[in-house]
Amino acid sequence: MKLQKATRCALFAIMELAAGPDRQLSANEIAEKYGISTNHLAKVLRSLGRVGLVEAVRGAGGGYRFSGNRRRTTLLDVIQLFETIDPIRHGEREDGDDTAEGKALCQALMEIEDTARATFASITLDTMIKLVDRNR
Amino acid sequence: MANSHARQTERKYTVRLAKAADIPQVIAIDAENTGMTKPEYWEDLLDIYNNRVSDADDDGQQKSVKRYRFFLVASDGDSVLGFIIGEVRAWEFGSPPCGWVFAIGVRDQIRQDGVGATLFEALTERFRKAGVNKVRTMLGRDATVIMSFFRSQGMMAGPFIQLEKDL
Numbered sequence: 495m496k497l498q499k500a501t502r503c504a505l506f507a508i509m510e511l512a513a514g515p516d517r518q519l520s521a522n523e524i525a526e527k528y529g530i531s532t533n534h535l536a537k538v539l540r541s542l543g544r545v546g547l548v549e550a551v552r553g554a555g556g557g558y559r560f561s562g563n564r565r566r567t568t569l570l571d572v573i574q575l576f577e578t579i580d581p582i583r584h585g586e587r588e589d590g591d592d593t594a595e596g597k598a599l600c601q602a603l604m605e606i607e608d609t610a611r612a613t614f615a616s617i618t619l620d621t622m623i624k625l626v627d628r629n630r
Numbered sequence: 631m632a633n634s635h636a637r638q639t640e641r642k643y644t645v646r647l648a649k650a651a652d653i654p655q656v657i658a659i660d661a662e663n664t665g666m667t668k669p670e671y672w673e674d675l676l677d678i679y680n681n682r683v684s685d686a687d688d689d690g691q692q693k694s695v696k697r698y699r700f701f702l703v704a705s706d707g708d709s710v711l712g713f714i715i716g717e718v719r720a721w722e723f724g725s726p727p728c729g730w731v732f733a734i735g736v737r738d739q740i741r742q743d744g745v746g747a748t749l750f751e752a753l754t755e756r757f758r759k760a761g762v763n764k765v766r767t768m769l770g771r772d773a774t775v776i777m778s779f780f781r782s783q784g785m786m787a788g789p790f791i792q793l794e795k796d797l
Binding site: 565568608609611612613615616617618620621624628 | 777784
């Protein structure tokens with residue numbers, strides 16, 4: 495499974511900021527660590543700001559900080575701001591889907607979609623940060 | 631073996647084997663959590679897990695794999711705050727012996743206070759003493775709250791896939 499670039503940027507940024515309650519980082523600092531475009535990341539951070547997951551801190555040494563609840567916010571909460579991970583469940587249809595073969599294929603793909611949704615919906619940022627620590 | 635704890639609530643409680651007198655409170659906690667009251671189910675479980683003659687030893691140091699089923703409660707005096715049930719099972723689905731968690735419940739008003747984590751730690755400690763080094767559970771895909779809890783304890787998807795069919 496592959497996540498879109500904006501989704502990955504958002505997840506990296508949010509894990510980085512949520513790792514410390516008083517952590518304040520600039521878009522540049524985050525972009526440099528993950529080798530991503532600062533402009534792209536700035537757009538993503540604005541999207542996260544609109545839903546209250548991060549807030550911009552003004553002034554010298556300003557940047558962004560996490561403003562959500564890391565024990566309540568799940569990977570799915572962040573991912574679905576940028577993409578749909580279960581398009582078939584959301585009614586997206588493709589050519590051939592109305593045939594018996596297409597229906598069988600949708601059934602198999604939905605099994606994967608449902609598992610992906612359950613995984614992302616049950617992993618909080620707090621759990622991700624623990625996983626990150628274990629991987630250090 | 632009983633474990634004493636004082637977590638965020640500063641409430642002191644002990645984890646110990648469940649007794650018959652705890653069951654009405656276990657039933658009430660389960661009803662709070664699931665919306666269903668299943669008295670016979672819980673009474674049967676106590677009988678299977680803690681009341682069998684072969685399991686009648688105390689919850690002490692493992693002498694053998696004699697005690698491999700655990701129905702534990704976190705209690706503050708006579709008040710039951712939560713429960714957990716698990717057992718060591720071997721060779722089902724080709725799996726070497728491992729601990730299974732079958733049920734866990736905590737009073738709604740003390741969720742997020744660490745009682746569930748303490749119960750989970752207490753059970754896994756007993757599994758380790760019973761000689762296993764893996765713990766498993768199974769959940770509904772839509773049970774995201776409880777799945778988040780188990781993931782927060784470090785659990786990840788395992789190598790088995792559950793399959794079913796309408797009959």
